[in-house]
Amino acid sequence: MxxxxxxxxxxxxxxxxxxxxxxxxxxxxxxxxxxxxxxxSLLLSLPMTLFLFIFFIVPFAFIVLFAVDYYNDxxxxxxxxxxxxxxxxxxxxxxxxxxxxxxxxxxxTAFCFVxxxxxxxxxxxxxxxxxxLLVMLLIIPFWTSFLLRTYSLMTIFGExxxxxxxxxxxxxxxxxxxxxxxxxxxxxxxxxMPFMVLPLYAxxxxxxxxxxxxxxxxGAGPVRTFLRIILPLSVPGILAGSLLVFIIAMGExxxxxLVGGVDGGYLLGNAIDETHSQLPGFASALGVLFMLIVFAxxxxxxxxxxxxxLRL
Amino acid sequence: xxxxxxxxxxYVVFFFAALYTPIAVLIGxxxxxxxxxxxxxxxxxxxxxxxxxxxxxxGAFGRSLWIALLTTLLSVALGSFAGIxxxxxxxxxxxxxxxALVLLPLIIxxxxxxxxxxxxxQVTGIPLGVWATVIGHTVFSxxxxxxxxxxxxxxxxxxxxxxxxxLGANRIQTFTQVVLPLAAxxxxxxxxxxxxxxxxxxVKSGFTTSATDRTLPLLVFSAAAKGGISPQLNALAAIxxxxxxxxxxxxxxxxxxxxxx
Numbered sequence: 001m002x003x004x005x006x007x008x009x010x011x012x013x014x015x016x017x018x019x020x021x022x023x024x025x026x027x028x029x030x031x032x033x034x035x036x037x038x039x040x041s042l043l044l045s046l047p048m049t050l051f052l053f054i055f056f057i058v059p060f061a062f063i064v065l066f067a068v069d070y071y072n073d074x075x076x077x078x079x080x081x082x083x084x085x086x087x088x089x090x091x092x093x094x095x096x097x098x099x100x101x102x103x104x105x106x107x108x109t110a111f112c113f114v115x116x117x118x119x120x121x122x123x124x125x126x127x128x129x130x131x132x133l134l135v136m137l138l139i140i141p142f143w144t145s146f147l148l149r150t151y152s153l154m155t156i157f158g159e160x161x162x163x164x165x166x167x168x169x170x171x172x173x174x175x176x177x178x179x180x181x182x183x184x185x186x187x188x189x190x191x192x193m194p195f196m197v198l199p200l201y202a203x204x205x206x207x208x209x210x211x212x213x214x215x216x217x218x219g220a221g222p223v224r225t226f227l228r229i230i231l232p233l234s235v236p237g238i239l240a241g242s243l244l245v246f247i248i249a250m251g252e253x254x255x256x257x258l259v260g261g262v263d264g265g266y267l268l269g270n271a272i273d274e275t276h277s278q279l280p281g282f283a284s285a286l287g288v289l290f291m292l293i294v295f296a297x298x299x300x301x302x303x304x305x306x307x308x309x310l311r312l
Numbered sequence: 313x314x315x316x317x318x319x320x321x322x323y324v325v326f327f328f329a330a331l332y333t334p335i336a337v338l339i340g341x342x343x344x345x346x347x348x349x350x351x352x353x354x355x356x357x358x359x360x361x362x363x364x365x366x367x368x369x370x371g372a373f374g375r376s377l378w379i380a381l382l383t384t385l386l387s388v389a390l391g392s393f394a395g396i397x398x399x400x401x402x403x404x405x406x407x408x409x410x411x412a413l414v415l416l417p418l419i420i421x422x423x424x425x426x427x428x429x430x431x432x433x434q435v436t437g438i439p440l441g442v443w444a445t446v447i448g449h450t451v452f453s454x455x456x457x458x459x460x461x462x463x464x465x466x467x468x469x470x471x472x473x474x475x476x477x478x479l480g481a482n483r484i485q486t487f488t489q490v491v492l493p494l495a496a497x498x499x500x501x502x503x504x505x506x507x508x509x510x511x512x513x514x515v516k517s518g519f520t521t522s523a524t525d526r527t528l529p530l531l532v533f534s535a536a537a538k539g540g541i542s543p544q545l546n547a548l549a550a551i552x553x554x555x556x557x558x559x560x561x562x563x564x565x566x567x568x569x570x571x572x573x
Contacts, residue, residue: 049413053413063431121320284427
């Protein structure tokens, strides 16, 4: 059979497995190659789509249903709708909880940005081979568990930790401790650093170099070029990195529990964690408010910072 | 300019040192013979021995490995097919919805996902335990696999497939003999990421395991939250880091193969 004949047989007949199904779907009319293609892709992606629909999308509905009293705290259908859970959440201590969590997450995001930008900038301007190596070095810590990296910070910066011992060696009194909101902020900065540095690097590496050259040719100095060309062009990376770090830090519960002490040990994530089995309605109301804040921050950030907010 | 560049290079050295010091300290201290973590009395592997003899830790270790393995298999089965399908499909109305479906599990805070699935299990009567945890982990692990496979297959274009079909192979043959081998390095890379994400998970496991089948990270978490650091925990942590790092290493090799071909 010649090649064109084979192509013709592929297009024309619908006898092999999938093509037969395709034919049934189209009520006997033979399909063009394009439509068969679509059906084939649909079949391939169907299992994952179904899985995510059942175990990811549907469960979200339950947060809302519990929050609005459709289910009661005994996991039974109450059948009513009400705002009791939101009233229970609407108290000053919850506001403090949200405020403290947002303060820690926001500060950690800012620290991440300030510390990550120079490193990402440096790496992006290296020759290709060294760049590859350095990026690999950035990714590896990503692979070690966040829990264990926080744990190791405890061994270094704890009261009797290595950092204080090193200071004592030089006769300096101990300054480090891991039991307040500041230690949470620093631990989050360290732990979530990859989420900031990788998007920043990706943007800087892809940046149009001729715009920078043009800036120099037209007489701008390095500072002006940086402020007016490089920084504004890195906004997509800054956006992606800081949104990622902020959102992840808002929901963090392991770091506060390990290094937060009395002051910073109970943040939003811990509140949801501790109330979820006894008071699912309360935990869900917290979760709904949390999601609303996440959406609001994302939209505001993309609108104001993403569009001209960072033109210096 | 030259001074500026030197300062920047110096900062980058500091940056990487800061990134790696805690990991190095963790591994270093795990070999300390002393009962007191901070007093170095000599090199010893005794704490590794005590971890290996600890039945609670070893039971949880086996469970964590088992959960991570099942999660990886499920994620690869679901995610690689979907990643291949989407990469080869022309952009259409549903592409955006698919992107959102795959990206959202990675963007939404884990605590919210964990709460959602815990409520879902309670209401539907699905018992907490190993399988509940595997399903919970697969929700984020499958996204890793699907995204990596899609990126790889998207770069490749469709000419190999078209050639195979033109030469007379049917869809199934083309899929098993041409498409899957081409996707294999990406699938391996995605599988290791899925494994590591599951093996290290704390938050979701906390919501989906029952009190009797806690995973290893959960035991480490509660021990560290209650009693702080201990030499035994150091050794256990070092073992876990070694496992994650070897997964990272193998993945890097797989990725190298992708970029070379």
